[in-house]
Amino acid sequence: MRVRIGDALLRTVWAVAILFTHTASACADEAGTPPIQACLACHRVGPEGPDLGPSLVGVMGRKAGSLPDYRYSGAMRRSDLVWDAATLSRFLIDPQATVPGNRMPFSGVSAQDAQAIVKYLESLSAKSSP
Amino acid sequence: MTDSYGSSRRRFLLEMAVTAAIPTTARATAAIGSTTEPAAGPFQTLSASEQAFFSAAVDTLIPADELGPSGTDCGIVIFIDRQLAGSWGAGARLYLSGPFLEGTRQQGYQLPLTPREYFAAGVVATNAWSRSRYARSFDALAAAERAAVLRDLEQGVANSDDFQADPFFEALLTLTMEGLFSDPIYGGNRGKIGWRMLGFPGLPAFYAGTLPAYRNRPYTADPKSIEDFL
Amino acid sequence: MTATRLREVDAVVIGMGWAGSIVARELTRAGMEVVGLERGGDQTPGDNFTVPAIRDELRYAQRQELIQDPAVETVTFRNTDSEVALPVRRFGAFLPGSGVGGGGTHWAGQHWRFLPSDLRIRSHLTERYGARAVPSELTLRDWGVSYEELESDYDRFEKLCGVSGKAGNLRGALIAGGNVFEGARSAQYPNAPLRQCRAGERFEAAASELGCHPFPVPASNASAAYTNPEGLTLGPCQYCGFCGRYGCESNAKASPNTTLMPVLRASKNFSLRTHAFATRLLYRQADRRVTGVVYTDLRTGKEFEQPAQIVVLAAFVFSNTRLLLLSGIGRPYDARSGKGVVGRSYCYQNETHLPMLFEDEHFNPFMSAGAMGTAIDDFNGDNFDHAGLGFFGGGFICCTNSSSTPIGARTLPPGTPRWGHEWKKSAAHWYTRSATLIVEGSGYPARRNYLDLDPTYRDRLGLPLLRMTYDITGNDRKMSRYLSDTAVRIARQMRLTHLLTPDYRDGKFGVVAYQSSHNAGGTVMGSDPDESAVNRHLQSWNAHNLFIVGASVFPHQPGYNPTGTVGALAFRAARSITRDYVRRPDFLA
Numbered sequence: 001m002r003v004r005i006g007d008a009l010l011r012t013v014w015a016v017a018i019l020f021t022h023t024a025s026a027c028a029d030e031a032g033t034p035p036i037q038a039c040l041a042c043h044r045v046g047p048e049g050p051d052l053g054p055s056l057v058g059v060m061g062r063k064a065g066s067l068p069d070y071r072y073s074g075a076m077r078r079s080d081l082v083w084d085a086a087t088l089s090r091f092l093i094d095p096q097a098t099v100p101g102n103r104m105p106f107s108g109v110s111a112q113d114a115q116a117i118v119k120y121l122e123s124l125s126a127k128s129s130p
Numbered sequence: 131m132t133d134s135y136g137s138s139r140r141r142f143l144l145e146m147a148v149t150a151a152i153p154t155t156a157r158a159t160a161a162i163g164s165t166t167e168p169a170a171g172p173f174q175t176l177s178a179s180e181q182a183f184f185s186a187a188v189d190t191l192i193p194a195d196e197l198g199p200s201g202t203d204c205g206i207v208i209f210i211d212r213q214l215a216g217s218w219g220a221g222a223r224l225y226l227s228g229p230f231l232e233g234t235r236q237q238g239y240q241l242p243l244t245p246r247e248y249f250a251a252g253v254v255a256t257n258a259w260s261r262s263r264y265a266r267s268f269d270a271l272a273a274a275e276r277a278a279v280l281r282d283l284e285q286g287v288a289n290s291d292d293f294q295a296d297p298f299f300e301a302l303l304t305l306t307m308e309g310l311f312s313d314p315i316y317g318g319n320r321g322k323i324g325w326r327m328l329g330f331p332g333l334p335a336f337y338a339g340t341l342p343a344y345r346n347r348p349y350t351a352d353p354k355s356i357e358d359f360l
Numbered sequence: 361m362t363a364t365r366l367r368e369v370d371a372v373v374i375g376m377g378w379a380g381s382i383v384a385r386e387l388t389r390a391g392m393e394v395v396g397l398e399r400g401g402d403q404t405p406g407d408n409f410t411v412p413a414i415r416d417e418l419r420y421a422q423r424q425e426l427i428q429d430p431a432v433e434t435v436t437f438r439n440t441d442s443e444v445a446l447p448v449r450r451f452g453a454f455l456p457g458s459g460v461g462g463g464g465t466h467w468a469g470q471h472w473r474f475l476p477s478d479l480r481i482r483s484h485l486t487e488r489y490g491a492r493a494v495p496s497e498l499t500l501r502d503w504g505v506s507y508e509e510l511e512s513d514y515d516r517f518e519k520l521c522g523v524s525g526k527a528g529n530l531r532g533a534l535i536a537g538g539n540v541f542e543g544a545r546s547a548q549y550p551n552a553p554l555r556q557c558r559a560g561e562r563f564e565a566a567a568s569e570l571g572c573h574p575f576p577v578p579a580s581n582a583s584a585a586y587t588n589p590e591g592l593t594l595g596p597c598q599y600c601g602f603c604g605r606y607g608c609e610s611n612a613k614a615s616p617n618t619t620l621m622p623v624l625r626a627s628k629n630f631s632l633r634t635h636a637f638a639t640r641l642l643y644r645q646a647d648r649r650v651t652g653v654v655y656t657d658l659r660t661g662k663e664f665e666q667p668a669q670i671v672v673l674a675a676f677v678f679s680n681t682r683l684l685l686l687s688g689i690g691r692p693y694d695a696r697s698g699k700g701v702v703g704r705s706y707c708y709q710n711e712t713h714l715p716m717l718f719e720d721e722h723f724n725p726f727m728s729a730g731a732m733g734t735a736i737d738d739f740n741g742d743n744f745d746h747a748g749l750g751f752f753g754g755g756f757i758c759c760t761n762s763s764s765t766p767i768g769a770r771t772l773p774p775g776t777p778r779w780g781h782e783w784k785k786s787a788a789h790w791y792t793r794s795a796t797l798i799v800e801g802s803g804y805p806a807r808r809n810y811l812d813l814d815p816t817y818r819d820r821l822g823l824p825l826l827r828m829t830y831d832i833t834g835n836d837r838k839m840s841r842y843l844s845d846t847a848v849r850i851a852r853q854m855r856l857t858h859l860l861t862p863d864y865r866d867g868k869f870g871v872v873a874y875q876s877s878h879n880a881g882g883t884v885m886g887s888d889p890d891e892s893a894v895n896r897h898l899q900s901w902n903a904h905n906l907f908i909v910g911a912s913v914f915p916h917q918p919g920y921n922p923t924g925t926v927g928a929l930a931f932r933a934a935r936s937i938t939r940d941y942v943r944r945p946d947f948l949a
Contacts, residue, residue, distance in 0.1 A: 033584055033585055033586075037585040037586075037587065037593065038584075038585035038595055038596050039585075040585070040587070040593040041585060041593040041594055041595030041596075041610065041611040041612070042595060042610070042611060050406070050592075050593070050611070050622070051406050052405050052406045052410075052611060073359060073360070074360050075359070095336075096334065096336070101354075101358055101359050102359075103334070103359055103410060103411040103412060105334070105336060105411050105595075105598055105600075105609040105610035106336060106338075106595070106598065106610065107336035107337060107338045107339035107340060107598055108336075108339045109339075190779075190780070191779040191780070192779070192784070193780060193781055193784075195781055195784060197784045197785065197788055198784070218423055221431075222431070223423070223424065223429050223430060223431060223450070224430065224431060224449055224450055225430040225431055225434045225447045225448070225449040225450070226431065226449070227447070227817065227818065229816065231444060231446060233446040234439070234443070234868075234870075235870060235872075236437075236439055236868050236869065236870035236871065236872075237437060237438070237446045237448075237870070237871065238448065238449065238450070238452060238870070238871050238872040239449050239450060239872075240446055240447075240449065277780065280779070284778075303778065303779060306779075307767055308418055308422055308767055311417070311766035311767045312416075312417060312418035312422075312767060313415075313416055313417070313418065316418060324766060325766060327784065327787070327788050328766050328769070328787060328788060328791040328792075329788070329791060329792050330726055330765075330766045330791070331726060332415075333411070333412055333415050334411055334412070334415070335415060335598070335600040335601055335602060335726065336598045336600065337598060337599040337600065337601075337726075337727040338596055338597065338598045338599055340727070341555055341599050341724075341727045342555065344724050344727065345557075345558050345561075346558045346721065346722065347722060348722035348724065348792060349722075349724045349727070355412075356412040356413065356415065356416065358412075359411060359412035360412065
């Protein structure tokens with residue numbers, strides 16, 4: 001069976017996430033968990049995962065609101081954005097300001113966390129097979 | 131586009147829908163102390179006398195002032211009409227099997243009536259009470275008289291063997307408040323006026339990032355509703 | 361009319377709320393083939409709980425879309441057995457859940473443990489106050505399982521849910537800022553506490569000044585993203601203010617839908633059947649076992665028999681009790697004689713509210729999480745000396761942002777008219793300035809409070825409804841008054857502007873106004889088969905392959921929200937099934 005690098009990276013991320021959340025000595029908090037973990041509640045970054053939000057597989061370079069099998073808000077479909085490091089970062093910092101009326105249930109992250117998430121998504125796009 | 135509902139009222143309502151400002155028009159002051167116009171339709175279930183009743187009732191419960199227009203102009207009569215015309219009005223989620231016995235107050239609603247039927251009966255009963263006090267139906271009363279009749283309902287003064295008026299008043303008040311504060315997709319809370327009155331920001335309600343900064347100072351925002359996110 | 365007989369499976373679970381989902385998952389994990397029956401419909405966060413539709417107070421809080429439909433099944437109610445019970449035609453006081461996830465979908469997320477003394481209440485009170493101190497009116501009993509035995513299950517359920525909190529007793533070490541009255545925990549909470557609201561800060565200061573020990577309310581609203589042991593991730597709570605009565609749009613509120621169902625659905629061993637209304641358990645009294653469940657498919661009206669090696673009843677207090685009665689399992693309780701078991705010890709949470717107004721604050725009440733709050737436990741259980749007080753029991757007192765959505769927001773200064781110009785001015789002024797103290801008081805059982813079958817009224821399928829005979833006991837009224845007055849003292853210490861009168865539980869219990877959905881009892885657990893329906897493994901005394909989970913097994917309702925203990929007991933029952941029962945299918949010691 002071919003092992004996709006994307007899967008291994010995902011497993012590492014999840015292992016890291018679980019390590020942080022189950023540390024006996026401290027409660028997990030926003031400083032201790034990888035920023036991408038908040039996204040994993042709703043988005044999948046591999047073949048399996050939740051479908052509350054659209055899949056992030058191949059999101060870099062994708063036109064916003066364009067996946068055929070996801071029910072986007074009207075605002076996202078009409079947004080005319082293409083996801084790249086700059087637009088994604090803006091959106092992650094303030095979703096409502098970037099695409100007013102979109103329905104991602106998230107109020108935003110710090111610029112630092114946005115950068116980390118974008119970096120992760122870039123690496124995902126680069127390594128996953130089509 | 132031809133306008134068949136009275137051009138000045140329609141213009142006013144259209145202005146309400148597009149502007150954020152709370153209108154302080156002559157209409158607001160004119161409503162106080164005089165009979166108000168019944169709501170323009172179209173209506174799905176309310177009869178003419180019911181339209182007139184509800185308009186007069188909600189304008190007494192929610193009178194026009196600097197905080198907002200009268201209940202009718204907030205869309206509450208349309209709201210009531212749609213609620214009574216829909217599945218809730220027809221008795222959805224209501225156990226309607228008999229036998230129907232008079233219970234204690236603790237046992238709650240025990241009538242065989244759907245909400246549609248119940249409110250129809252309440253309108254008839256209130257008009258009968260109004261005629262017994264003032265020789266006119268409720269919608270024909272002056273504002274002070276309407277308030278007096280509603281207080282009679284509220285305090286149980288208007289109760290009879292046939293009809294308990296105070297639970298009807300509670301139901302009417304609840305339906306009116308729902309009409310003032312529910313999402314505007316249901317026909318009321320026009321222009322989010324109820325939400326503006328309170329300072330309720332509505333949707334999308336994602337406050338994780340905002341909460342720390344607003345721990346002890348007022349957060350205000352131009353309210354958004356479901357329609358703004360479709 | 362004969363039911364269509366299906367192929368036998370290892371286990372059938374009736375009810376897909378917290379209790380049923382936990383047991384179903386544990387049984388599939390052990391390799392068993394499980395059928396899950398749910399009377400309501402299916403629901404998933406992606407289909408049913410998305411913004412903007414979920415932000416609809418009329419639909420979910422007023423019209424109660426996620427709540428059980430009384431037209432399908434309700435209960436009848438009377439205060440005493442000298443009255444005729446009448447149907448609860450529209451749910452008010454309590455709101456039973458429905459659909460996949462049940463009450464665990466629309467709950468607010470308060471996630472508590474009971475006290476060690478709660479689980480051995482009778483012995484504890486006897487030891488401390490003497491055998492004659494407990495009035496005969498209160499039919500309190502020990503639960504048959506200790507807190508120490510249940511601790512690892514409490515921990516397991518909290519880890520499943522990613523509960524946000526701060527421990528007050530970690531392996532015996534007391535920690536300031538946590539609940540120093542709690543039973544010893546083996547581990548810290550899996551998530552840090554939620555943010556504190558401004559009202560909670562004032563409560564914390566006032567309670568501390570009065571010598572109490574405030575701490576953050578333990579919340580199944582994730583304070584940060586969290587991946588649970590099933591590999592399912594919860595998102596960070598958005599403090600949206602649409603929590604209790606709603607499904608969560610950001611997967612932050614722990615529910616069966618977010619923490620278990622995706623894994624169950626993917627399991628080859630699990631079949632979910634929705635719109636499946638269980639109408640009776642098939643009982644072979646001579647063999648002391650049940651052979652399966654008969655249910656009606658509500659979409660077609662067709663009846664099916666699902667044979668199973670093991671039956672798990674997890675359908676909430678009312679349906680658990682009713683199904684035993686309809687199936688002739690166990691001796692029905694008779695209030696006059698005090699004999700019998702099924703329907704015994706019905707209890708109800710005595711929750712009271714103190715609405716408060718603060719001229720000098722803007723609390724932004726629309727920014728809140730379901731379980732966001734600060735609490736004290738100084739007056740819960742037997743945490744305080746009851747000598748001479750004339751009652752037993754207690755509850756926690758917490759402060760939260762008040763009802764944050766506008767239709768329900770009603771807190772105005774005493775004497776304010778409820779409509780008209782004055783009402784408008786007052787509502788506009790006070791809406792953001794209100795907060796509430798909540799007392800979550802205990803409910804202790806009495807001989808005259810019980811459940812049985814109604815002689816007259818029937819459900820949609822024509823079967824008798826469950827009848828509730830209940831009024832607040834003298835003990836609980838006194839307890840509630842004491843706790844509410846304590847809350848009043850704290851409120852005054854908060855230097856508020858207006859304090860509204862608490863809804864003291866002095867009058868008769870009524871089913872109209874919402875009070876609490878926390879019902880308990882009917883199929884209680886215990887060590888005496890003459891007074892309990894299930895043993896310490898939640899195994900029926902009457903049928904060794906029947907297990908009953910949920911608050912129906914609580915012999916009393918302690919002063920906390922019940923869900924934490926429902927889940928813990930569900931894990932315990934599941935382990936008794938997979939580790940012990942399947943090896944030796946018989947009554948467990």
